[in-house]
Amino acid sequence: MPRMPKPDDIDPDCKFEPGTMVPVIDPMRCEAKGPCVPICPYDVLALRVVPRHEKAALPLIGRFKLFVHGGKQAFAIDPDACRGCGLCVQACPERAIKLRKR
Numbered sequence: 001m002p003r004m005p006k007p008d009d010i011d012p013d014c015k016f017e018p019g020t021m022v023p024v025i026d027p028m029r030c031e032a033k034g035p036c037v038p039i040c041p042y043d044v045l046a047l048r049v050v051p052r053h054e055k056a057a058l059p060l061i062g063r064f065k066l067f068v069h070g071g072k073q074a075f076a077i078d079p080d081a082c083r084g085c086g087l088c089v090q091a092c093p094e095r096a097i098k099l100r101k102r
């Protein structure tokens with residue numbers, strides 16, 4: 001289990017300017033338990049109901065997992081605000097989040 005970050009881990013002088021990095025969530029791993037959401041200091045992430053067309057694009061096992069998790073997954077609602085601090089990556093017990101350069 002990854003170490004749970006603490007608020008003191010937040011570096012106010014993040015390495016990246018907003019919009020340089022973006023969190024990418026693996027829909028086959030996300031279990032919608034959400035520790036990534038409150039840990040983000042910039043409110044980038046939220047849990048949302050996966051729209052029908054995205055659900056249809058998943059393989060059968062992915063659709064089943066989504067059903068088990070109430071049809072929800074984490075989503076980057078404000079990707080432009082991401083500062084690449086990595087707290088969400090550390091907080092995710094499923095290793096579902098990767099940071100990608102835009």
Ligand code: SF4
Pocket residue numbers: 025029030031032033034035036037073074091092093094095096097
């Ligand atoms: S912490 Fe990971 S598994 Fe949990 S909601 Fe966030 S991305 Fe999904």
Ligand code: SF4
Pocket residue numbers: 023039040041042043044045081082083084085086087088089099
């Ligand atoms: S890397 Fe930091 S700023 Fe970006 S989504 Fe994750 S917690 Fe938020």
